Amino acid sequence: MIRFIDVSYSYPGGKPVLRNINFSVSEGERIGLIGANGAGKSTLMKAALGLIEAEGIILIGGTAVKKDSLSRIRQLAGFVLQDPENQMFMPRVIDDMVFGPVNYGMTREAAEKEADQILEKLGIPFLRNRYNHKISGGEKRMASIATVLMMDPKVIFMDEPSSSLDPKNRRMLINTLNGLENTLVIASHDLDMILQTCSRVILIDGGEIAADGKAFDILRDRALLESHRLELPLSLQTI
Numbered sequence: 001m002i003r004f005i006d007v008s009y010s011y012p013g014g015k016p017v018l019r020n021i022n023f024s025v026s027e028g029e030r031i032g033l034i035g036a037n038g039a040g041k042s043t044l045m046k047a048a049l050g051l052i053e054a055e056g057i058i059l060i061g062g063t064a065v066k067k068d069s070l071s072r073i074r075q076l077a078g079f080v081l082q083d084p085e086n087q088m089f090m091p092r093v094i095d096d097m098v099f100g101p102v103n104y105g106m107t108r109e110a111a112e113k114e115a116d117q118i119l120e121k122l123g124i125p126f127l128r129n130r131y132n133h134k135i136s137g138g139e140k141r142m143a144s145i146a147t148v149l150m151m152d153p154k155v156i157f158m159d160e161p162s163s164s165l166d167p168k169n170r171r172m173l174i175n176t177l178n179g180l181e182n183t184l185v186i187a188s189h190d191l192d193m194i195l196q197t198c199s200r201v202i203l204i205d206g207g208e209i210a211a212d213g214k215a216f217d218i219l220r221d222r223a224l225l226e227s228h229r230l231e232l233p234l235s236l237q238t239i
């Protein structure tokens, strides 16, 4: 479903931020992308979505990510960016949620029905008619997740989806993610969430893959995590 072949990237005038990244993700797999601040997680996601143009080959559902394939990539892959401010562009939450499906031919009525189900599932029906510029950071994040789920894309990339969520919304998010069949790539410092949602973890350091394996094996490996400026998830720490 996702393939990275020798992917490298440097921001203009900067040093390499992604170096020879190679990995494949099968349909339905859930990958946790972990790594210290500045490791390259967000850059890797932006490359997969064609928001930046990396060297090498990236395939999503068999389609190469290139300028002229971006509309196809947008159909295959949805994303929740690290900063939800950049993601909402319609006045109200409900308008954002129905925008994509209506654009692809669904009736407004059917799309609103679908939206109501997703809002209910995420425990945020009260956000339906709220204005995007008048809701809190955590509410915006929940709304941007709801908007992505509306399109039900084959692959969902989420960059720090649990940041700024209160414990109840974080739990809602984890339960929702665990109920999905979509292929998921989740970049996060919330290693407990990764442990609860992902079967596989890719650890990035300095733009390179430092480890790729079973989530539990990597997340309980204190020496490995500490050597890459990370710590054990709280739930695996014994005091």
Ligand SMILES: Nc1ncnc2c1ncn2[C@@H]1O[C@H](COP(=O)(O)OP(=O)(O)OP(=O)(O)O)[C@@H](O)[C@H]1O
Pocket: 011, 012, 014, 017, 035, 036, 037, 038, 039, 040, 041, 042, 043, 044, 082
């Ligand atoms: N727009 C940009 N221009 C230049 N350099 C950038 C830009 N965005 C990120 N970088 C640099 O690229 C490197 C990787 O950044 P990236 O945002 O991918 O890290 P990250 O792993 O997502 O970190 P975090 O955990 O803080 O979100 C960092 O050294 C960062 O300073």
Ligand SMILES: [Mg+2]
Pocket: 041, 042, 043, 082, 159
């Ligand atoms: Mg980031």
